[in-house]
Amino acid sequence: MSLLIHAISASPCDEPPRGLAGVPLVWVPAGELGLWASPSEGPLDRELVFDHHRIVEQLCARTACLPVRFGQRVEDEDVARERLAARAGELGATLRRIGGRQEIAITLLWQCSPVIEGRGHRVQASTPGRRFLETRGQAFADEDGRRAAAEALAERLVRELAVDQADVRHAICPAPDLALSSSLLAVPGAAEQAKEDAVRVTATLEGVRAVVSGPWPPYTFAETA
Amino acid sequence: MSLLELTDRLLNRGVVLTGEATISVAGVDLIYLGLNLVLTAVETMSEKQKTA
Structure with a gap:
């Protein structure tokens, strides 16, 4: 069998x-x-x-x-x-x-699109072809802006939670309404404290709604090359 | 959302020993089912936020 x-x-x-x-x-x-x-x-x-x-x-x-x-x-x-x-x-x-460690998940959902200074522009073209190209260009600029904002959020999380870079994994903008899906590796016996810390820190982030989940086995960190 | 995050990990992360498995439930690949559930939940949440 x-x-x-x-x-x-x-x-x-x-x-x-x-x-x-x-x-x-x-x-x-x-x-x-x-x-x-x-x-x-x-x-x-x-x-x-x-x-x-x-x-x-x-x-x-x-x-x-x-x-x-x-x-x-x-x-x-x-x-x-x-x-x-x-x-x-x-x-x-x-x-x-x-081995023996646990994983905490942090999900950040956009509450509103981030505004990045100097990025994006209004579509003003009057001809269809040019309007198409400008719309595409704006979409790419918006995407870049969201990505840059999400990366800044990820860096802030790592800094304020004081976690080792090896103990964190980020998926930046994994879906249109998601800014970040992160996994933190907590040391044995400290997972609940790590979760409380994550809730406290994510509550201070602006423009996103945070969901902190876990702890559960370290699925994300068990992957090998 | 917690359940969806967990589902994502169960289906898409962890040690792979045997190569990618094709896992189907009623003809729907479970690998993609997890992601679709996440997206559906996010869309629902967004709609609720808009109407609130």
Whole structure:
């Protein structure tokens, strides 16, 4: 039976959580690492996404883990072992860096379009062709303005929250109404304080509405090159 | 929004061991479903702000 992979850790833990649909989790050791997985056949659906998250969260609460992206399925334990062994070095290094830590998410939504001095212009052309080009030019200038404002917000967050650059990831303007989607890596035991700090700092930002979420396992920081 | 941010992370981030999986729910790629949910929520929120 194929296996849906949940997380990677250095050692098994006592009393692991139940796997998907309540079945026991499978531990597949491979050298200095191992992975947790559930037997899984058939289509992957929305319920399984959140069941996967429950398992990852409970594993991370018991031992230092790297969360695996939902939907990673292998044919059997031998293939799982092979895949893990092939990347043991980089995964082990990432696990040592982020194991035991948690992620806080900060989302900033535009409340109004930022006004950037010296950017953009009014479309004044009278002919269709020129009007088209000027409209396009204005759209690009607006986009640049939003991006510059979002980058300034990201820099301000990093500065005021006093986080290490290695412990933060930003997605600048990931959607038209979103200024920023950021992830912060909190040290063990300090995630709630980090969240409170993020709420306090984002409340002072103008022109955006902030939503602070988490903590949850460090999905964003588990990605390797 | 919190749920959507979490969904985005579950579907688009984390260790990739086996390459990108094609995950479908009723013919809709779940990878894109997460993003669409985010966009829909943002649009709804914007509409509410405009009418408030």
